Amino acid sequence: MIKAKRKTGLIFFPAYDWEISPSHPERKERLLYTQDQVMEEGLLDIEGIHEFKAGLATTDDINRAHFCIPDVSSCITPSHNVSAGGCIEAARLVLEGTLDNAFALVRPPGHHAMRVVHGARGFCNINIEAVMIEWVRKHYPRIKKIAIVDTDCHHGDGSQDVYWHDPNVLYISIHQDGRTLYPGSGFPDEFGGPCAQGMTLNVPLPPKTSDEGMLLVMENLIMPVLDEFKPDLIINSAGQDNHYSDPITNMSFTAGGYARLNDMLHPDICVLEGGYSIEAALPYVNTGIILALAGVDYSYVREPDLDPAKIKEDPRVIEYINRLNDKLLDLWRNRGSRKRPSGRFVERSRDIFYDTDGISETQKEVLRVCEDCPGVFRIDTHASTGYYALVIHLPRGACEKCREQAMKWFDVPGDNFYAVYLQDMDRDKYTVKIL
Amino acid sequence: MILGIDIGGTHTDAVCIKGKSIVSTAKVLTGDDLVQSIVGVARKLDIVYSELDRVVLSTTLSTNAIIERKYAPTGMIVSAGPGIDPRQYFLTEDFHLVDGAIDHRGREYIPVKPDQVVKTAALLKDKGIEGVGIVSKFSVRNPAHEIRIHDLIEKDFKNISLGHTMSGSLNFNRRLNTTYFNTAVTPVQVHFVEAVRRAFQELGIVCPLLFLKADGGTYSSSAAHRLPVETILSGPAASMMGALALCDDPDTTTLVLDVGGTTTDIGVLINGVPILEPKGMSIDSLETLVRGLKVVSVGAGGDSFVCLKDDVVCAGPQRKGPPAIMGGSAPTPMDALSMLGECDQGDKGRAHEAISVIADRLGRDVKDVSAEIISVLVNNIRTKALEFIDEVNSHPVYTIYEMLHPDLVVPGQVMILGGPALLLKTYIEEAFQLKCVVPENAMVANALGAALARTTAQITMIADTQLGKLVCPELGIDEEISRSACLEDLKVMGEKAMKDNAEFLGLSGDIEISILEEQSFNMVRGFSTTGKNMRLKIQTKPGIINEWRSR
Numbered sequence: 008m009i010k011a012k013r014k015t016g017l018i019f020f021p022a023y024d025w026e027i028s029p030s031h032p033e034r035k036e037r038l039l040y041t042q043d044q045v046m047e048e049g050l051l052d053i054e055g056i057h058e059f060k061a062g063l064a065t066t067d068d069i070n071r072a073h074f075c076i077p078d079v080s081s082c083i084t085p086s087h088n089v090s091a092g093g094c095i096e097a098a099r100l101v102l103e104g105t106l107d108n109a110f111a112l113v114r115p116p117g118h119h120a121m122r123v124v125h126g127a128r129g130f131c132n133i134n135i136e137a138v139m140i141e142w143v144r145k146h147y148p149r150i151k152k153i154a155i156v157d158t159d160c161h162h163g164d165g166s167q168d169v170y171w172h173d174p175n176v177l178y179i180s181i182h183q184d185g186r187t188l189y190p191g192s193g194f195p196d197e198f199g200g201p202c203a204q205g206m207t208l209n210v211p212l213p214p215k216t217s218d219e220g221m222l223l224v225m226e227n228l229i230m231p232v233l234d235e236f237k238p239d240l241i242i243n244s245a246g247q248d249n250h251y252s253d254p255i256t257n258m259s260f261t262a263g264g265y266a267r268l269n270d271m272l273h274p275d276i277c278v279l280e281g282g283y284s285i286e287a288a289l290p291y292v293n294t295g296i297i298l299a300l301a302g303v304d305y306s307y308v309r310e311p312d313l314d315p316a317k318i319k320e321d322p323r324v325i326e327y328i329n330r331l332n333d334k335l336l337d338l339w340r341n342r343g344s345r346k347r348p349s350g351r352f353v354e355r356s357r358d359i360f361y362d363t364d365g366i367s368e369t370q371k372e373v374l375r376v377c378e379d380c381p382g383v384f385r386i387d388t389h390a391s392t393g394y395y396a397l398v399i400h401l402p403r404g405a406c407e408k409c410r411e412q413a414m415k416w417f418d419v420p421g422d423n424f425y426a427v428y429l430q431d432m433d434r435d436k437y438t439v440k441i442l
Numbered sequence: 443m444i445l446g447i448d449i450g451g452t453h454t455d456a457v458c459i460k461g462k463s464i465v466s467t468a469k470v471l472t473g474d475d476l477v478q479s480i481v482g483v484a485r486k487l488d489i490v491y492s493e494l495d496r497v498v499l500s501t502t503l504s505t506n507a508i509i510e511r512k513y514a515p516t517g518m519i520v521s522a523g524p525g526i527d528p529r530q531y532f533l534t535e536d537f538h539l540v541d542g543a544i545d546h547r548g549r550e551y552i553p554v555k556p557d558q559v560v561k562t563a564a565l566l567k568d569k570g571i572e573g574v575g576i577v578s579k580f581s582v583r584n585p586a587h588e589i590r591i592h593d594l595i596e597k598d599f600k601n602i603s604l605g606h607t608m609s610g611s612l613n614f615n616r617r618l619n620t621t622y623f624n625t626a627v628t629p630v631q632v633h634f635v636e637a638v639r640r641a642f643q644e645l646g647i648v649c650p651l652l653f654l655k656a657d658g659g660t661y662s663s664s665a666a667h668r669l670p671v672e673t674i675l676s677g678p679a680a681s682m683m684g685a686l687a688l689c690d691d692p693d694t695t696t697l698v699l700d701v702g703g704t705t706t707d708i709g710v711l712i713n714g715v716p717i718l719e720p721k722g723m724s725i726d727s728l729e730t731l732v733r734g735l736k737v738v739s740v741g742a743g744g745d746s747f748v749c750l751k752d753d754v755v756c757a758g759p760q761r762k763g764p765p766a767i768m769g770g771s772a773p774t775p776m777d778a779l780s781m782l783g784e785c786d787q788g789d790k791g792r793a794h795e796a797i798s799v800i801a802d803r804l805g806r807d808v809k810d811v812s813a814e815i816i817s818v819l820v821n822n823i824r825t826k827a828l829e830f831i832d833e834v835n836s837h838p839v840y841t842i843y844e845m846l847h848p849d850l851v852v853p854g855q856v857m858i859l860g861g862p863a864l865l866l867k868t869y870i871e872e873a874f875q876l877k878c879v880v881p882e883n884a885m886v887a888n889a890l891g892a893a894l895a896r897t898t899a900q901i902t903m904i905a906d907t908q909l910g911k912l913v914c915p916e917l918g919i920d921e922e923i924s925r926s927a928c929l930e931d932l933k934v935m936g937e938k939a940m941k942d943n944a945e946f947l948g949l950s951g952d953i954e955i956s957i958l959e960e961q962s963f964n965m966v967r968g969f970s971t972t973g974k975n976m977r978l979k980i981q982t983k984p985g986i987i988n989e990w991r992s993r
Contacts, residue, residue, distance in 0.1 A: 024842050047525075307527045
């Protein structure tokens with residue numbers, strides 16, 4: 008009998024009856040071979056590793072992280088309640104002390120879902136990590152600082168968006184350079200909102216980066232940043248599409264590399280994101296991650312077709328990554344120098360495309376810069392579905408002035424809006440006013 | 443006429459059934475020689491032996507052999523390939539690792555090296571080992587490596603067990619343990635069956651001999667010869683099947699409590715069917731793939747040792763000899779029941795003396811303390827029963843449908859079996875707030891369960907139409923399948939395979955085939971469907987034979 012060093016939970020929810028479409032990468036059989044490998048390796052018989060049933064995230068849970076337009080039920084299917092519920096269950100088990108860490112091996116994924124949701128983008132409807140984090144903050148107020156390390160091959164533009172203005176959630180993403188892959192974002196200059204400078208950190212890696220390059224980022228950038236930030240909770244958005252066999256990306260990570268990454272990171276919670284090499288990568292990557300979380304030897308886990316020489320990086324890639332690490336660490340350590348004074352309003356406008364559902368959205372965002380709190384913000388959102396709405400986010404720990412501003416916006420929203428939505432985090436209240 | 447014999451740790455019980463009625467019962471103490479116990483109890487029955495159609499045995503033989511390690515040294519030849527280091531699972535120095543690897547779809551990626559296998563076999567043979575188990579990772583998806591190794595060493599050993607024939611389920615470590623135990627207990631079982639046959643012949647019993655398995659089904663002695671490991675832990679299965687036979691209201695979800703001297707076994711019957719342990723049984727703290735009923739034990743019984751811990755009354759989990767009324771020295775729940783006027787047997791004076799020690803220390807009267815002892819005992823059982831139900835209900839599910847439509851187990855009544863059943867009925871009724879039933883023949887429930895259980899078997903059909911491959915590990919089927927086959931075709935093939943192989947599987951009598959699990963996935967590569975991956979588990983329904991049911 009093998010004994011785990013840490014009590015590790017697995018919330019496995021393969022959603023065998025859910026797919027975007029029969030030939031879509033996000034289809035029913037996606038976790039079938041992973042389940043086979045996990046079962047055959049007997050991971051759940053290891054003393055210390057336990058499987059738990061997923062839960063169901065409620066509408067209230069979702070409304071803490073999102074503005075679903077027009078409402079939650081129009082934007083999601085029950086599968087999303089379960090995958091977000093699986094994450095919440097993972098967090099609950101860790102925070103109540105039953106487990107040392109947990110892996111929500113669930114689908115559908117979520118890291119491309121932004122704060123405002125009109126439909127699905129990048130296979131994601133709601134951001135399952137964000138729904139989980141907001142649940143954690145409500146139920147465990149002692150958890151103040153949270154770090155998300157997103158190791159999916161695609162930039163997690165949704166997670167970045169949800170926490171863009173949040174000074175207490177550090178979002179770090181390593182991904183294939185956006186100039187070569189969906190969603191085309193995630194560059195070093197995307198560094199967090201005016202009141203949360205440095206709380207977003209993007210590490211775009213060149214195509215063909217393999218374990219060596221990725222582990223250099225972990226060792227020389229991410230670990231030092233986390234050591235300084237000292238999060239109360241670390242979440243790994245454990246996408247697995249950096250794998251050398253992934254059909255829709257161009258990176259060269261291995262199962263062993265992913266295991267080593269988690270061994271260094273020691274996340275409290277892992278959440279599955281992408282990863283579409285369902286036969287050649289996922290079974291081995293997931294086995295490696297589970298073993299690493301539990302503190303069990305993973306050195307014999309490897310893909311049948313692995314040829315390390317074939318996927319080794321060009322030395323120029325390593326040089327590039329070393330320079331990038333230095334540049335980003337320097338940028339992060341000087342993050343405080345770009346603060347703006349209280350009371351000013353900062354605007355930004357964006358066009359967002361929902362590739363999965365074919366929806367276009369235009370956003371105009373206004374943030375009240377604040378030195379006393381994270382700052383209230385409003386977004387005027389107009390989607391090709393026909394909805395034009397105003398959403399207002401009043402953050403945790405909002406000051407009186409920001410609260411007054413939120414109420415002013417809510418009471419006099421202006422013309423033409425379908426509805427106005429207010430997320431009042433301190434009072435845990437979500438209000439919708441149909442106009 | 444059917445004879446059921448249950449060999450328990452303390453007693454060996456026999457019950458003889460003719461049609462729908464019990465014609466004779468007997469009980470003897472279980473001795474060291476199980477054959478003598480069987481013959482002894484059979485002799486006490488008032489029946490004509492030649493009228494017997496079959497004898498069903500529930501024995502502790504293989505369970506004891508494994509727990510007491512009473513078996514000959516057994517070799518294992520194992521191939522695994524990458525993954526968890528397989529050497530961590532090796533139980534003895536006679537486990538040997540050889541090259542070879544198969545992936546989750548059953549594709550070979552490291553071949554077997556014949557020279558290496560032959561050399562390994564020679565090492566085992568030189569040690570005088572006669573039984574060898576062969577296991578490879580993912581052999582239930584492709585048994586080729588196990589078969590190849592078998593063919594290379596077949597002539598060198600008396601008995602060989604192959605991992606894929608133990609069970610169609612995935613789990614390499616459990617397959618190792620199961621195959622090892624099966625190989626180890628094969629000679630024990632063979633020797634035992636021969637001895638029982640000889641002894642029965644002397645009595646004039648010549649009918650077929652069947653064995654009860656952990657899943658509450660029975661199988662022929664020839665199937666038991668091939669897979670003796672399935673008889674482990676048949677005791678709790680016997681009592682669950684007995685409860686099923688004695689349950690008049692199968693539509694009500696029934697919590698079964700089999701209260702013994704040391705422990706109480708807890709199980710549940712849903713729609714007249716006991717539930718299975720999903721991954722397999724554990725024995726001697728080792729996990730196996732042996733299909734078995736989900737039953738938990740709690741160290742709380744009629745003879746549990748009662749003591750004070752920081753002035754709090756505790757009962758169990760250990761037993762320290764018989765109750766005081768029966769000549770023991772320490773107080774037990776049986777003594778408390780005696781003080782409460784629930785039972786008249788034994789020496790009441792001794793019971794009073796034993797309970798007084800505790801009552802005096804607490805400064806309370808004997809009756810009051812006796813009531814508390816029973817309440818503590820019943821609550822220990824209740825706590826464990828609630829945990830058990832919770833565990834059943836929190837079993838992970840993998841589809842949205844099951845998530846949204848949970849099928850929760852909520853017991854509607856309690857059936858109590860075992861020695862103190864009748865004495866505890868009112869107390870259990872009060873604690874559980876449920877109707878309690880103590881069936882008339884509760885004392886021989888186990889032997890009755892063995893006698894009345896149907897024969898059972900389970901097979902797994904795995905079809906990968908992209909590879910054009912069909913595997914049924916339990917039957918050793920590894921053949922081609924049409925690329926256009928669908929799940930319905932697979933069901934038809936599975937049912938036919940089960941019927942064609944009924945004798946091999948040890949099946950007889952009423953065979954009702956049912957589908958236990960079915961899955962079918964389109965395999966998509968690029969943007970087109972390239973095949974189907976289908977999995978089917980087919981079983982013969984466990985239960986009680988129809989003749990008895992039609993009462």
